[in-house]
Amino acid sequence: MNRCRIIPALAFVLACTAAVAQESYLWSFDRDPAGKASSYLLADSAWSVAVDSGAPTQPNVLVANAAGCTNALGSVCAVQEFKLEQGRLWTRVNVFAGAAGLVFRMRAPDNFDVLMVTPDGSRLQLMAVRNGAAQELASSVLKTTFGRWHRMGVELDGRTIGCYFDGELRMTAAEDPMSVGKGAIGMIVAGGGRAHFDDLNVDVITAAEPARRAETVVQVLLANNQISIGDTAVTLKELTDRLAQRFDSSQRLLLLVDKNMDYERVEQVMKTAVSVGFEKISIELRK
Numbered sequence: 001m002n003r004c005r006i007i008p009a010l011a012f013v014l015a016c017t018a019a020v021a022q023e024s025y026l027w028s029f030d031r032d033p034a035g036k037a038s039s040y041l042l043a044d045s046a047w048s049v050a051v052d053s054g055a056p057t058q059p060n061v062l063v064a065n066a067a068g069c070t071n072a073l074g075s076v077c078a079v080q081e082f083k084l085e086q087g088r089l090w091t092r093v094n095v096f097a098g099a100a101g102l103v104f105r106m107r108a109p110d111n112f113d114v115l116m117v118t119p120d121g122s123r124l125q126l127m128a129v130r131n132g133a134a135q136e137l138a139s140s141v142l143k144t145t146f147g148r149w150h151r152m153g154v155e156l157d158g159r160t161i162g163c164y165f166d167g168e169l170r171m172t173a174a175e176d177p178m179s180v181g182k183g184a185i186g187m188i189v190a191g192g193g194r195a196h197f198d199d200l201n202v203d204v205i206t207a208a209e210p211a212r213r214a215e216t217v218v219q220v221l222l223a224n225n226q227i228s229i230g231d232t233a234v235t236l237k238e239l240t241d242r243l244a245q246r247f248d249s250s251q252r253l254l255l256l257v258d259k260n261m262d263y264e265r266v267e268q269v270m271k272t273a274v275s276v277g278f279e280k281i282s283i284e285l286r287k
Contacts, residue, residue, distance in 0.1 A: 023203075023204045024201070024202060024203045024204065024283075025082075025201070025202045025204070026199060026200075026201050026267070026270065027040070027079065027199065027200040027201075028057065028060075028199050028267075028271065029049050029060040029061060029062050029197075029198075029199070030057070030058070030059060030060045030271070031060075032049045032060060033049065034048070034049050034050050034051060034060065035048055035049065035050075036048050036049065037049065037062075037077065038062070040079060040080050040081075041062075041077050041078065041079060041080065041186075042077070042078045042079075042080050042186075043075075043076075043077035043078070044075055046064055046065055046066045046069060046075040046077075046189065047062060047063070047064050047075070047077045048062075048063050049061070049062055049063070050063045050196075052196055052198070054149075055092075055094075055149075055196065055198045056092050056149055056198050056199075056264065057092075057198055057199055057264065057267060057268075057271075061094075061196040061197060061198045062077070062187070062196070062197040062198075062200075063195075063196055063197075064077065064100065064187065064189040064193065064194065064195050064196075064197070065189075065194050066098070066189045066190070066192060066193050066194070067097070067192050067194065069189075069192065072132075073110065073129060073132065073134070073188075073190065074098075074099075074188050074189055074190025074191065074193060075188065075189050075190075075193075076103055076106075076109065076112070076186055076187070076188045077186050077187050077188070078103065078106060078184045078185065078186035079184065079185055079186055079200070082184065082185065082202075083182035083183055083184055083185075084104060084156070084182065084183065084184075084185050084202060084204060085156070085158070085180075085181060085182040085183075085204075086156055086157055086158055086204070086205040087155075087156060087202060087203045087204040087205045088153060088154070088155045088156075088201075088202070088203040089102055089104055089153055089154050089156075089185055089200075089201070089202050089203075090102075090151060090152065090153025090154070090164065090201050091151070091152065091153070091187065091197050091198070091199060091200050091201065092149055092150065092151050092152075092197070092198040092199060093117065093149070093150060093152060093187075093195055093196070093197050093198075094147065094148060094149045094150070094195060094196045094198075095117060095118075095119050095146055095147075095193065095194070095195045096146055096147060096194040096195060096196075097146065097191075097192060097193055097194040097195075098118070098120075098189060098190055098191035098192045098193025098194065098195075099116045099117060099118040099189070099190045099191045099193050100116065100117060100187070100188065100189045100190070100193050100195035100197075101114055101115045101116035101117055101152065101187070101188055102114065102115045102152065102153070102154060102185070102186075102187060102188070103184075103185060103186040103187060103188050104154060104156065104183060104184075104185050105156075105179045105180075105181075105183035106183045106184035106185065106186065107179070107183055107184075110129060110130075110131055110132040111129060111130055111131065112129050112183070112184075113126070113127070113128050113129070113137075113161070113179065113183075114126075114127050114129060114134075114188055115152060115153075115154050115163050116188065116190065117142065117144070117150065117152060117165070118191070119142075119144050119145050119146045119148075120146070122141055122142045122143065122144060123139055123140070123141060123142060124139065124140045124141075124142050124152075124163065124165050124170055124171070125138075125139045126138045126139070126154075126161060126163050126171065126173055128176060128179070137161075137173040138163065138171040138172070138173040139171070140163070140165075140170040140171045142165065142170075149198070150165060150166055151164075151165070151166055151167060152164060152165050152166075153201075156175070157205075158175065158180050159174070159175055160172050160173065160174055160175060161173050161174075161175055185200075185202065187200065199267070217251065217252050217253075217254045218243070218251055218252070218253050218254065219254045219256060220239065220253065220254070220255050220256070220269065221256045222255060222256065222257045222258060222261045222265065222266060222269060223256075223257075223258035223261060224258065225261065225262060225265065227239055227265075227269060229242060236268060236269070236272060239269065239272060240272050240275070240276060243272065243273055243276045243278065244276040244277075251278070251280070252278075252280040252281070252282060253273050253278045253280065253281045253282070254282050254283075254284060255269060255270070255281065255282065255283045255284070256284050257283055257284070257285055259285055266283070
């Protein structure tokens with residue numbers, strides 16, 4: 001897996017069942033230069049990377065400021081050379097004005113689906129944009145205000161779209177058979193929106209990979225809000241030091257993760273592994 005080299009992102013494989021596997025990607029923006037949009041994003045001047053000391057995962061966020069945008073659809077920032085068919089897409093977003101959200105099933109600049117949060121109207125909306133015209137597919141009333149971080153995401157299975165907000169399934173809608181298939185993904189601000197995005201995450205559902213051979217595995221356990229190597233609990237710094245000592249380009253890091261583990265902690269461990277050179281990172285969920 002070389003996606004870590006292609007873009008400042010993290011790729012790993014999640015062991016699921018014999019028939020289904022999950023390949024996941026994380027675009028964190030934390031290693032991207034501030035002051036402009038990241039090179040792997042297709043965006044206009046409304047988008048740029050900046051430091052945000054209040055972000056859930058620091059230091060950087062992707063900032064969108066569409067105050068002067070004249071496009072009725074708002075401003076879209078898409079990930080280049082990446083398409084999602086089935087799986088999950090989610091991000092953390094802090095909206096300061098207007099509306100912001102996630103774009104998926106994008107076939108053209110005026111043809112995509114979008115999950116949008118509008119704090120001023122306390123609404124979460126799922127919309128289909130076809131030839132520049134937006135149609136609401138579903139909506140939900142929220143209790144939120146400007147200036148707060150939230151996690152929002154969509155789940156696609158080829159039949160329905162599940163819409164999540166702060167970890168709760170808020171609504172579902174049937175997929176348009178004409179739009180099902182691989183499409184670009186990204187983020188959006190509208191209505192003169194201003195927002196910060198902290199990480200963009202994708203879990204791609206794929207056919208199971210064949211068993212790996214001829215590779216050594218370094219195992220790390222994440223359970224009970226602790227990080228352990230073997231029978232020894234370690235701090236994040238101690239983990240960094242140990243991984244740096246054990247790193248070899250042929251090795252794979254296997255994270256054994258308790259299902260109740262805080263995902264932000266898992267993200268910290270993954271970023272640590274990438275920082276010392278690991279490119280092959282797998283996750284196995286423990287019951």
